[in-house]
Amino acid sequence: MNITILGTGNMAKGLASVFAAGGYDVILGSRDVARAKDTAKTLGGRVKGDGLMAAAQKSEVIVLAVPFEAAAETIAAAGGLAGKVLVDISNPLTPDYMGLTVGHSTSAAEEIQKLASEAKVVKAFNTVFASVLKGGGKVGKTPVTVFVAGDDEAANKTVETIGAKSGFSVLQSGGLKVARYLEPVAGLNIVLGYGKGHGTDIAPTWLLAA
Numbered sequence: 203m204n205i206t207i208l209g210t211g212n213m214a215k216g217l218a219s220v221f222a223a224g225g226y227d228v229i230l231g232s233r234d235v236a237r238a239k240d241t242a243k244t245l246g247g248r249v250k251g252d253g254l255m256a257a258a259q260k261s262e263v264i265v266l267a268v269p270f271e272a273a274a275e276t277i278a279a280a281g282g283l284a285g286k287v288l289v290d291i292s293n294p295l296t297p298d299y300m301g302l303t304v305g306h307s308t309s310a311a312e313e314i315q316k317l318a319s320e321a322k323v324v325k326a327f328n329t330v331f332a333s334v335l336k337g338g339g340k341v342g343k344t345p346v347t348v349f350v351a352g353d354d355e356a357a358n359k360t361v362e363t364i365g366a367k368s369g370f371s372v373l374q375s376g377g378l379k380v381a382r383y384l385e386p387v388a389g390l391n392i393v394l395g396y397g398k399g400h401g402t403d404i405a406p407t408w409l410l411a412a
């Protein structure tokens with residue numbers, strides 16, 4: 203199965219590596235085809251690069267790994283993403299990273315669903331630091347939690363399978379509206395990592411009795 207990741211930055215590279223290790227073929231999509239191909243070459247044989255539109259056409263699952271502010275232009279350049287499972291990993295951060303620009307009555311995920319109205323948007327991976335991906339999705343030996351939230355059960359299950367095969371601990375968290383809670387969790391992660399000096403080899407999880 204192919205997974206397309208739009209973007210060539212820290213999260214795109216980290217997710218490409220863990221997905222490839224999980225047995226997936228990955229296509230990085232970039233505004234700059236040469237950058238996509240060059241970046242892919244550094245990530246091993248299962249990762250290829252292409253333009254945004256061509257990359258999007260190669261997979262049914264698309265991970266949007268661009269700044270929230272770039273979501274609209276990226277979705278448009280990728281052709282709208284109708285029918286795709288669209289994984290939103292974004293955190294809509296203020297310039298100082300210490301606040302969110304949307305929340306309470308909406309979320310980045312819900313805004314992205316409006317932009318890609320015919321895609322099945324699933325919130326996931328937004329609470330995972332890129333440096334944790336460099337460590338294979340683990341803190342120490344413990345797989346980090348990926349919270350999954352979306353309105354399409356089959357799409358949620360697809361993302362759960364990808365996360366589990368790639369070595370994460372996956373927690374189904376509800377409908378897309380739950381992104382209103384998941385984005386602040388990432389905000390707390392950033393405050394603890396940068397503001398309180400714990401660094402970025404940390405990850406939030408949930409203790410479950412069963």
Ligand SMILES: NC(=O)c1ccc[n+]([C@@H]2O[C@H](COP(=O)([O-])OP(=O)(O)OC[C@H]3O[C@@H](n4cnc5c(N)ncnc54)[C@H](OP(=O)(O)O)[C@@H]3O)[C@@H](O)[C@H]2O)c1
Pocket residue numbers: 208209210211212213214231232233234237238266267268269270271272276291292293294327328329330331332333
């Ligand atoms: N870094 C983290 O630890 C972390 C953790 C959880 C979630 N996230 C979220 O993951 C997403 C990607 O974060 P990142 O850290 O990977 O960012 P990054 O390293 O800055 O990479 C972002 C990528 O987005 C693409 N892009 C497209 N339009 C852009 C624009 N107008 N301005 C800048 N970049 C643009 C660029 O790829 P091309 O130039 O090749 O098109 C760029 O490489 C963000 O939404 C962020 O909130 C990040």
